[in-house]
Every structure is written in C-alpha cells, then in structure tokens.
Amino acid sequence: MSTVTSNATPQGGLDRFFHISERGSTVGREIRGGVVTFFAMAYIVLLNPLILGTSPDREGVVLGIPQVAAVTALAAGVMSILFGVVAKYPFGIATGLGLNTLVAVTLVGQQGLTWPEAMGLVVIDGIIIVLLAISGFRTAVFNAIPDSMKVAMSVGIGMFIAMIGLVDAGFVRRVPDEAMTTVPVQLGFGGSIASWPTFVFIVGLLICGFLVARNIPGGLFIGIVVTTIISLIVEHFAGAGSSAEDPHGWSLAVPALPDSFGGVPDLSLVGNVDLVGAFIHLGVIAASLLVFTLVLANFFDAMGTMTALGRQAEVTDEHGNLPDMKRALVVEGFGAVVGGAASSSSNTVFVDSSAGIADGARTGLANVVTGILFLIAMFFTPLYEMVPIEAAAPVLVVVGALMMMQVGNIEWSRFDVAFPAFLTIVVMPLTYSIANGIGVGFIAFTAMALFTGKTKHIHWIMWLISLLFVVYFAQGPILAALS
DSSP, X not given: OOOOOOOXXXXXXXXXXXXXXXXXXXXXXXXXXXXXXXXXXXXXXXXXXXXXXXXXXXXXOOOOHHHHHHHXXXXXXXXXXXXXXXXXXXXXXXEOTTHHHIIIIIIIIITOOOHHHHXXXXXXXXXXXXXXXXXXXXXXXXXXXXXXXXXXXHXXXXXXXXXXHHHHTTSEEEOOGGGOOSOOEXXXXXXXXXXXXXXXXXXXXXXXXXXXHTTOTTHHHHHHHHHHHHHHHHHHHHOOOBTTTOTTSBSSOOOOOOSOXXXXXXOTTTTOOOSSHHHHHHOHHHHHHHHHHHHHHHHHHHHHHHHHHHHHHTOSOTTSOOTTHHHHHHXXXXXXXXXXXXXXXXXXXXXXGHHHHHTXXXXXXXXXXXXXXXXXXXXXXXXXXXOOHHXXXXXXXXXXXXXXXXXXXXXXXXXXXXXXXXXXXXXXXXHXXXXXXXXXXXXXXXXXXXXXXXXXXXXXXXXXXXXHHHXXXXXXXXXXXXX
C-alpha cells in the first residue's frame, strides 16, 4: 500500500507541520478522528486502575484506584501528544494491556516486588527499548521474525487477555483444592454462573459485542459505561456485596456512587520509582531476567501494531513500510520510561487507534487532540471508583476476540509453521505469561527448522533469541547453581 498524497496547497503552519493536506486530510477530520480515538481508548483509564490499583505488594501497599486512574490519564496524554508531534502519526499511546498484567501478576504478585521496584524495572525496560530503537536493532529484529510468529504472538496475547477477563469476571474459576479433581478450572461455581456480578459481565459482554459488531465509535468505552450503570442498579436492588464476605459477590470494587465526580487529580505516584530495589531484593541475575522478560513482552508488541495502523491509514510506502519508523519506535519506546516513572506501567501504541483512523485521522494532529482529552480526563478520576471489574472484563474478552481474528493469516497446512504458532498461542493463557508463550514458540520454531533441514532460511537473530529464551527457562537451575 502506498502513501496517500495530495496536491492540495498547505493551509498554514499547522497544515505544513502535520502534513495534513499532503495526506489528504483536513483539520476538522483530524480533530474528529482524535476525539473518536480517545473514546475508543478511554476504557484504559477505567481498566488499568482495576489491574494495578487494587493488589497489595509484599509490604501491603496498594496503589489505589483514583491514583492509578490519574497517572494513567497523565501518561497517556503526555505520550499521545509527544508521539503526534514527533512521529506525526495518528497512533494513540496509553498503558498496554497485557504489559500491565505482567507487572501486576508476575513482578508484584509472583516475584514479590514492591510497586516502586516493579516500576523501576519498567523504566529500565524503556531505556533499553529506546537504545535498541536508536541503534536500529529493534527494526532488524522485527524484520527477522517470520510473519507466522508475529501473528501467533498477537493472537496469543489476545487469548491471554480474554482469559484474564473471564477469570476476573468469575465466569471461569479455579477448582478448589479440596474438590480432589484433576480439572484445573471450572465454569463459575461448580458449573453454575448464577451470580449477579457474573450476570452483569455477561450482559456487558453482549453489549460490547453488539457495539463492536455495529462499528460504533468508542463502542468499548460506551460498553463499560453502560455496564457500570447496570451494575449500580443491580447492586442497589440485589445487594451482592463484596466477595470477601460472599464468594458470589463483586470480585474487587463494589459498584457505588462516589462522594464526588471530579476534582484535582492525585498525582502522588509520579516519581515513586526504585531503580535498584529489585536487584537488591531478587539478585542481579533474577532481576535482569525480569527486565529481559519485560523487554521481550514490550519489544514485539508495538511494531506490528504500528505497521497495521499505518496500512489502515494509508501512510506506508510502496513496500508496506512505515516512513520514519525508527523515529516512531524511539518515541514509542520512551512510553515505557514515562509509564514506569508515572507508575502507570509501560505505555505503548494502541490498536484501538484504528477507530479514529477509520473516522478520517491521518496525522499527528489527531494524536494531539487525543492526548489533550486524556489530560482533561485526569480531573474526573473519582468516577472510576464505581466501576467493578465485572463491568470492565467484557472489554478484555472482546479485545481478545478482535486479536484472534488474525489467526487465519497463519499457514496451518504446514506443521513446521503451525506447531510453533500453536504453542505460542496456547502457552500464553495457560501459563498466564506472554513471555512464556513467545519463548516456547520461538524455541519450537527454530527446532522445527533444524528438524526439517531449513536452518539456512532462519535469521541468526532468531537463533539468538531462542538461545536467550533457553537461558530464561533454565533460570531456576541457574540461580540454584549460583547460590
């Protein structure tokens, strides 16, 4: 797909700076597209606080829903504006789904890091990503990965996100140990999903599915708002309460009207970062492996998204490549630095920007509009406390389904291609880890090449990454040997 150009004469400095007329757009279309992108992405300001703001670290510290909502909007606003001004593309940036779960579940939940220590690793991850982008190595790695594995990673992340949504909503639950069964998970409670919170989730899933199927701009955001209103009505009349008191209750936040609807944002989490604490707590090697995991999880996400959005916006060159991709990758990598420093987790390009592009956005001016709206959203964070996870979980499932739609681009008729792609897709949700799925898939891909005598067709970077993942999976015995 070639870049769309126009012979229209630029109408002033703003037009010339953003190449608005050159890309066949107008200021009005860019503003409208930026607004649509904001509403398509705004659910992250509701969802990220439920993922990061409710779990205690090893010291019992909870970041808090209003605080995380504020810094999520702040980081998204700053990075979207920066990307629009520097890269000049209409790709909104905000906290990455999957990456925030990796921070909450793996770094804090499983590895026992404090929130400042975890965010310190995110900042280090961002610095490494920026340096790799500046050197050109990030683009080289992206070019070395076979298309089938790029698709498999995207689909696997979609499956992982959907799994999180189903579990958070109580639709899928872990079978209690006392049940004495080999079945690891079940549908609701003993095969029953007859609880009010799960009912709200199912209704929300149908609403979000309908809105997306009808291509309603901002459908996911609208879905969360409508489902939250339904949850408020259900809680008012049914009184499901908290799951701490009743396992059939709301998993996290109990829906209720807040004391206020707006106010000065609480930005106390900004700068609450410890760059060395993880290395002291876990040791240099273990902490370095976690940084490696973050880099791998962050590394491959943005480039594929940016390429896809570039094709949709018709701003790619005749070879399907995004012009000035290196500059865009440098700015995008900086999103991890800003996100970690703000305690909102790594920020990356959002595929939901496709909504604004579909509505006419073609330049960075749309991103500036999106960023300004995110900054305004900071002043309404008390509203987010009323949103239960059951109202946000449908978005995870729908986004997972959208990402799953790419699975047809994998050549399933070839086992040497299908096997590593399959492992990548299924290992991510089953192990609750993006990095595990990528690692298993890459190792399987190079092994298939070795078994079928196609090693000379595999780029040396793939062999290097596979070797690094072998080291990653062997970190337990390695750490035990070192200790």
